[in-house]
Amino acid sequence: MTVVSVVLARFMLMLLAAGVVVGSGCAREQPHGTFRVALLNPGPISDAGWNAAAYEGLLAIRDQLGAEVSQVETRTPAEFETAFRDYARRGFQLVFGHGFEFQDAAARVAPDFPATVFLTTSGSTVRPNVAPLVFRLEEATFVLGYLAARMAPDGKACAVGGVEIPSVRGTFVAFAAGAAHARAGYPVTVSYIGSWDDVGAARAATLALVDRGCRFVLQNADAAGQGIFQAAAERGIYAFGANRAQHEVAPTAVLASAVIDIPRAFLGVAREVKDGIFRARVIESTMENAAISVVYNPALAAAIPPAVRSDVDAVAAAVRSRALDVPRGEL
Numbered sequence: 001m002t003v004v005s006v007v008l009a010r011f012m013l014m015l016l017a018a019g020v021v022v023g024s025g026c027a028r029e030q031p032h033g034t035f036r037v038a039l040l041n042p043g044p045i046s047d048a049g050w051n052a053a054a055y056e057g058l059l060a061i062r063d064q065l066g067a068e069v070s071q072v073e074t075r076t077p078a079e080f081e082t083a084f085r086d087y088a089r090r091g092f093q094l095v096f097g098h099g100f101e102f103q104d105a106a107a108r109v110a111p112d113f114p115a116t117v118f119l120t121t122s123g124s125t126v127r128p129n130v131a132p133l134v135f136r137l138e139e140a141t142f143v144l145g146y147l148a149a150r151m152a153p154d155g156k157a158c159a160v161g162g163v164e165i166p167s168v169r170g171t172f173v174a175f176a177a178g179a180a181h182a183r184a185g186y187p188v189t190v191s192y193i194g195s196w197d198d199v200g201a202a203r204a205a206t207l208a209l210v211d212r213g214c215r216f217v218l219q220n221a222d223a224a225g226q227g228i229f230q231a232a233a234e235r236g237i238y239a240f241g242a243n244r245a246q247h248e249v250a251p252t253a254v255l256a257s258a259v260i261d262i263p264r265a266f267l268g269v270a271r272e273v274k275d276g277i278f279r280a281r282v283i284e285s286t287m288e289n290a291a292i293s294v295v296y297n298p299a300l301a302a303a304i305p306p307a308v309r310s311d312v313d314a315v316a317a318a319v320r321s322r323a324l325d326v327p328r329g330e331l
Helices: 003-018 050-065 077-089 100-112 138-151 166-182 199-211 222-235 262-275 298-303 306-320
Strands: 020-022 036-041 068-073 094-097 117-121 130-135 156-161 188-192 214-220 238-243 254-260 283-285 292-296
Touching: 036 050, 036 077, 050 068, 050 094, 050 222, 050 238, 050 262, 077 094, 077 100, 094 100, 094 262, 100 117, 100 130, 117 262, 130 262, 138 156, 138 166, 138 214, 138 238, 138 254, 138 292, 138 306, 156 166, 156 199, 166 188, 166 214, 188 199, 199 214, 199 222, 214 222, 222 238, 254 298, 262 283, 292 298
Parallel strands: 020 068, 036 068, 036 094, 094 117, 117 130, 130 283, 156 188, 156 214, 214 238, 238 254
Antiparallel strands: 254 292
């Protein structure tokens, strides 16, 4: 056996011992009764954002519920459907499609596999064994918009997204509404790059917006967000992260992040499926139930004037209690 063969063999043994199967979606057969959960990601789990958080959720299910788990990256609707069918045929009881774009494929596949539950993160499609996890991230981006307008009352804010889908568009609408809540007519410019992983395009789009006066930028572009953070750091403006606390990715640029506790949401629905009590419905994560939050970069805390931080915290509390109405994105 060659040295390369030995290394590969040892690597595969490590994966099997950890209980994680990654790659094409093929999974080893398990003893009868094993709880099996799979995840379909539209992008790399190394993105430090949307996809990384979902993978953390999958690992939490493995560690806390003793599940056998598998993950595969899928990019096209055809791949979505193929992967859903593959996992269902192999006896996986729960399959997550991580994004709004997975709901049509889930609805097509579900009738053929009534013993499998298909969960999409975003969307509105509900079937007997299909349901969406809806993350009301717009509640946190509303607060960030308010923060931006309070810190730069004579400036402008902007938002850069990957692909224009309802779940992303809703976060930007709320960001603009939060800015307007601080100052009527506060200018917020939105740009989409048409990709979830084109770092160069995201950087270029952000630099163009900075040249037009943008002083705060909200990113919701998955792996491409790295380019937004790069541009913010280069030009000395503040950025806001999305989906995960992203100040560790860009510690000098990310002032705060709109965060989803995806592992908590994944665990909750996985427990229902494992215990046989799952009921298909729209499952919401909000600031009210502590699944959505604003997380600040501790290294940049001093950049926010105390009076501004106090007002921002009050707005966040009003959103959390539903005393303040936030525009709700499309399901």
